[in-house]
Amino acid sequence: xxxLCISHGDLVKLFVIALLATTALAVAxxxxxxxxxxxxxxxxxxxxxxxxxxxxxxxIPRTAALILAGAGMAVAGTIMQLLSRNRFVEPxxxxxxxxxxxxxxxxxxxxxxxxVMMKMLVAALFALAGTALFLGILRRVPLRSPxxxxxxxxxxxxxxxxxxxxxxxxxxxxxxMGAWTSGDFSAVLRGRYEVLWLAxxxxxxxxxxxxxFTVAGMGKDFSTNLGLDYRKVVALGLLIVSMVTASVVVxxxxxxxxxxxxxxxxxxxxxxxxxxxxxxxxLSGAVLVLLCDTIGRVINAPYEIPVGSMLGIIGSxxxxxxxxxxxxxxx
Amino acid sequence: MxxxxxxxxxxxxxxxxxxxxxxxxxxxxTSIIGPNGAGKSTLLSMIARLIPCDRxxxxxxxxxxxxxxxxxxxxxxxxxxxxxxxTARLTVHDLVAFGRYPYSRGRITADDQAHIGRALGYLGLxxxxxxxxxxxxGGQRQRAFVAMVLCQDTDYMLFDEPLNNLDIRHAxxxxxxxxxxxxxxxxxxxxxxxxxxxxxxxxxxxIVMRDGKLFxxxxxxxxxxxxxxxxxxxxxxxxxxxxxxxIAVYYT
Ligand SMILES: Nc1ncnc2c1ncn2[C@@H]1O[C@H](COP(=O)(O)OP(=O)(O)OP(=O)(O)O)[C@@H](O)[C@H]1O
Ligand SMILES: [Mg+2]
Numbered sequence: 017x018x019x020l021c022i023s024h025g026d027l028v029k030l031f032v033i034a035l036l037a038t039t040a041l042a043v044a045x046x047x048x049x050x051x052x053x054x055x056x057x058x059x060x061x062x063x064x065x066x067x068x069x070x071x072x073x074x075x076i077p078r079t080a081a082l083i084l085a086g087a088g089m090a091v092a093g094t095i096m097q098l099l100s101r102n103r104f105v106e107p108x109x110x111x112x113x114x115x116x117x118x119x120x121x122x123x124x125x126x127x128x129x130x131x132v133m134m135k136m137l138v139a140a141l142f143a144l145a146g147t148a149l150f151l152g153i154l155r156r157v158p159l160r161s162p163x164x165x166x167x168x169x170x171x172x173x174x175x176x177x178x179x180x181x182x183x184x185x186x187x188x189x190x191x192x193m194g195a196w197t198s199g200d201f202s203a204v205l206r207g208r209y210e211v212l213w214l215a216x217x218x219x220x221x222x223x224x225x226x227x228x229f230t231v232a233g234m235g236k237d238f239s240t241n242l243g244l245d246y247r248k249v250v251a252l253g254l255l256i257v258s259m260v261t262a263s264v265v266v267x268x269x270x271x272x273x274x275x276x277x278x279x280x281x282x283x284x285x286x287x288x289x290x291x292x293x294x295x296x297x298x299l300s301g302a303v304l305v306l307l308c309d310t311i312g313r314v315i316n317a318p319y320e321i322p323v324g325s326m327l328g329i330i331g332s333x334x335x336x337x338x339x340x341x342x343x344x345x346x347x
Numbered sequence: 348m349x350x351x352x353x354x355x356x357x358x359x360x361x362x363x364x365x366x367x368x369x370x371x372x373x374x375x376x377t378s379i380i381g382p383n384g385a386g387k388s389t390l391l392s393m394i395a396r397l398i399p400c401d402r403x404x405x406x407x408x409x410x411x412x413x414x415x416x417x418x419x420x421x422x423x424x425x426x427x428x429x430x431x432x433x434t435a436r437l438t439v440h441d442l443v444a445f446g447r448y449p450y451s452r453g454r455i456t457a458d459d460q461a462h463i464g465r466a467l468g469y470l471g472l473x474x475x476x477x478x479x480x481x482x483x484x485g486g487q488r489q490r491a492f493v494a495m496v497l498c499q500d501t502d503y504m505l506f507d508e509p510l511n512n513l514d515i516r517h518a519x520x521x522x523x524x525x526x527x528x529x530x531x532x533x534x535x536x537x538x539x540x541x542x543x544x545x546x547x548x549x550x551x552x553x554i555v556m557r558d559g560k561l562f563x564x565x566x567x568x569x570x571x572x573x574x575x576x577x578x579x580x581x582x583x584x585x586x587x588x589x590x591x592x593x594i595a596v597y598y599t
Contacts, residue, residue: 231445
């Protein structure tokens with residue numbers, strides 16, 4: 017927890033420092049990989065054409081994609097937790113991700129030649145429907161324990177996933193599906209990740225609506241009392257969450273648990289006043305994904321461990337410890 | 348003035364608020380009393396458009412709450428419900444600041460700042476401004492919610508059991524504060540109370556609900572009498588005149 021004596025000005029300074037550190041990390045990540053690229057060779061002008069090609073076509077896009085996806089998923093998780101008023105909810109525990117991936121399969125089956133942007137929109141539509149279904153279930157089935165909420169989401173995700181797998185088997189698309197069900201940035205190349213900039217635009221939109229999301233997070237009655245159209249804010253939130261999720265699933269695949277880990281840590285440290293915390297959420301999301309990806313590239317070189325797997329491990333440990341902490345507090 | 352006529356709420360086959368009609372004059376404190384489940388909270392929520400009426404209309408200064416835009420109403424009428432579970436993690440200061448949301452939409456002006464400071468001061472929360480709500484005691488949290496509603500500075504303020512969780516000193520302080528708001532600032536305050544003696548000492552008008560119906564209404568002098576209270580709550584009361592107020596004794 018941050019000491020309370022930290023003033024707003026100090027917090028801004030701290031943020032700038034964190035931003036610089038992230039940039040350094042991002043630059044460092046450019047030089048990690050199978051084909052050797054040396055920072056000093058680049059600086060001294062001794063770089064060869066191959067290096068520049070790898071850098072421009074693969075490394076820079078990859079790092080950019082990691083940052084955009086990480087920031088976007090973390091912000092999406094924050095919005096979902098406020099709107100569902102539950103700390104355990106994020107796109108991969110609410111059926112959002114699974115619906116997006118069902119959407120991807122539908123595109124692959126019915127219109128495989130669609131441009132990436134259209135694929136993303138179809139996936140977003142599926143994600144929107146899936147998440148709305150999840151929230152609808154929550155409204156209709158009042159759950160006594162907040163822990164049950166993500167379980168409902170995981171079950172819903174499981175059912176949707178089963179449908180996806182069924183069709184993928186039938187039409188022999190299991191292998192193609194593998195590409196986006198495990199979050200993996202090794203295939204990110206120039207020209208194949210740009211849809212993620214849309215995620216950035218949506219994250220910025222979320223920042224402009226930050227106060228509205230915070231008020232909505234206080235609940236429907238508080239929102240109504242303060243003159244906020246609760247349903248509109250929920251709709252806006254759902255739109256942002258599904259578009260961000262879909263653009264990440266389309267380009268890199270599923271990145272589980274960022275939307276759970278980052279928002280919870282930031283909320284514990286600084287609360288939920290999104291106008292103040294959202295930049296930290298975005299930055300921490302980017303850092304977490306960058307770190308996982310870089311470690312995944314180094315730990316077992318020359319092979320890579322996909323970010324999705326790294327996040328899966330870290331995230332499930334975090335999720336479990338959250339559950340256990342709750343139980344020990346309730347006991 | 349708040350006028351409601353024929354206001355009704357039905358859940359399944361039970362009518363929990365049954366054709367209630369009344370007018371609450373502008374200015375002063377109106378208390379709503381009655382046993383558990385009488386429909387007090389439901390009535391208050393319908394007045395504040397938190398739940399829709401199944402029948403009947405509610406007018407606030409002539410505006411139909413079901414039709415008027417939420418933004419307009421939020422600058423005229425505010426409500427604090429009986430139970431407030433807040434999952435969003437906010438500091439006391441930020442919560443109170445959101446009381447200005449209907450005016451500033453999040454961009455706090457110097458005028459808003461002054462309102463926030465006053466509201467915190469009124470409820471003795473100056474030292475707790477930086478604390479998170481989930482780090483407060485029940486009574487401190489209740490005061491923070493009331494401060495937020497005061498900060499909203501509307502002509503009409505509705506509170507459902509605002510004395511919940513408060514100790515005796517803070518409960519008296521709260522009623523005095525609401526009394527001042529009504530007297531000095533011309534606010535119209537509607538409170539649901541369980542302590543009939545607070546209702547007796549501080550209200551200008553009392554409404555008694557029983558079984559979803561408006562059972563009685565009148566001045567404290569008319570309502571706080573042993574027969575009416577016994578009929579309302581179904582247990583024995585002894586009412587005495589003490590220091591110019593009518594005090595009900597019902598502990599034994
Ligand atoms: N959402 C709901 N669904 C079904 N019944 C409800 C609902 N809300 C309230 N009720 C019922 O309506 C009746 C009136 O409830 P209300 O909360 O208005 O009572 P109250 O007078 O405020 O009681 P208390 O003094 O206990 O706060 C109760 O019998 C309650 O069980
Ligand atoms: Mg009640």
